Amino acid sequence: MIEIEGITFAYDGNDVLQDISFKIEKGEKVILLGVNGSGKSTLLKLLDGLIFPKSGRYAYQNTKITKKQLKESTFSADFRSKVVLLFQNPDVMIFNPTVYDEISFGLKQLNRDHIDERVNFWADKLGITPYLKKPPFHLSSGEKQKVCLASLLVLEPELLLLDEPASNLDPLATGWLVDFLGELEETVIITTHNLSLSTELGKRSLVLSRDHRLIYDGDLKDFLTDADKLIEAHLMHTHKHKHGQRYHKHFHIHDWD
Ligand SMILES: Nc1ncnc2c1ncn2[C@@H]1O[C@H](COP(=O)(O)OP(=O)(O)OP(=O)(O)O)[C@@H](O)[C@H]1O
Numbered sequence: 455m456i457e458i459e460g461i462t463f464a465y466d467g468n469d470v471l472q473d474i475s476f477k478i479e480k481g482e483k484v485i486l487l488g489v490n491g492s493g494k495s496t497l498l499k500l501l502d503g504l505i506f507p508k509s510g511r512y513a514y515q516n517t518k519i520t521k522k523q524l525k526e527s528t529f530s531a532d533f534r535s536k537v538v539l540l541f542q543n544p545d546v547m548i549f550n551p552t553v554y555d556e557i558s559f560g561l562k563q564l565n566r567d568h569i570d571e572r573v574n575f576w577a578d579k580l581g582i583t584p585y586l587k588k589p590p591f592h593l594s595s596g597e598k599q600k601v602c603l604a605s606l607l608v609l610e611p612e613l614l615l616l617d618e619p620a621s622n623l624d625p626l627a628t629g630w631l632v633d634f635l636g637e638l639e640e641t642v643i644i645t646t647h648n649l650s651l652s653t654e655l656g657k658r659s660l661v662l663s664r665d666h667r668l669i670y671d672g673d674l675k676d677f678l679t680d681a682d683k684l685i686e687a688h689l690m691h692t693h694k695h696k697h698g699q700r701y702h703k704h705f706h707i708h709d710w711d
């Protein structure tokens with residue numbers, strides 16, 4: 455479904471993805487890991503066709519995704535409804551005057567039918583029905599994240615790119631997300647810094663190093679028990695612990711929340 459071959463991407467002349475290659479089959483749930491700045495959000499934007507590599511090849515369903523290809527309006531409308539990205543920061547996605555308008559925007563653009571029914575269905579699923587008439591700007595971060603998620607799910611996409619989808623969610627909503635993704639047949643690529651949550655979200659992981667290379671592609675649980683790989687990815691850290699009056703220091707992979 456997705457083929458990435460030797461992709462290198464640079465911002466202002468600095469490579470932030472270096473020679474990345476992988477394939478993802480339909481229906482896979484892939485967890486993208488890496489420290490801050492390793493290139494996770496950049497990779498998701500590239501898969502969403504928002505930015506384009508300086509070298510290498512990206513094919514979605516056997517079609518090469520290029521700037522030129524996405525200028526073709528029929529292809530672009532189809533690709534944009536099938537491949538969706540939940541941004542790390544919901545504020546950059548929200549621009550409509552009401553939550554209802556926000557969720558229905560894509561459906562209207564694509565001339566879909568039963569708009570009311572679809573919006574109400576997803577608003578109900580995500581528990582945001584009471585906010586439908588409100589300005590999204592007035593919502594809490596977690597509520598905004600749910601509005602953004604609803605605005606994508608309403609399109610019934612084939613590929614969901616979720617950048618830190620649980621970062622603002624409370625335990626109840628996170629539990630819902632885990633169950634929802636577990637039942638979903640679509641392909642999902644998710645980034646998270648929450649390693650203990652990651653095993654609930656998918657089986658395979660792709661791991662980016664601090665110098666923007668793909669250093670692991672395989673079973674997530676194997677990765678999380680491989681101390682050498684975790685240290686290489688800087689996902690294992692040392693910090694001080696206080697035991698009574700004594701401090702000691704050792705490696706940890708636990709999450710902070
Ligand atoms: N628009 C931009 N212009 C210039 N540099 C950018 C831009 N966006 C990101 N970068 C840089 O690219 C690198 C990768 O950023 P990216 O946002 O992909 O990292 P990330 O792995 O998602 O990090 P985080 O865990 O903090 O979300 C970083 O060094 C970042 O500073």
Ligand SMILES: [Mg+2]
Pocket residue numbers: 494495496542617
């Ligand atoms: Mg990011």
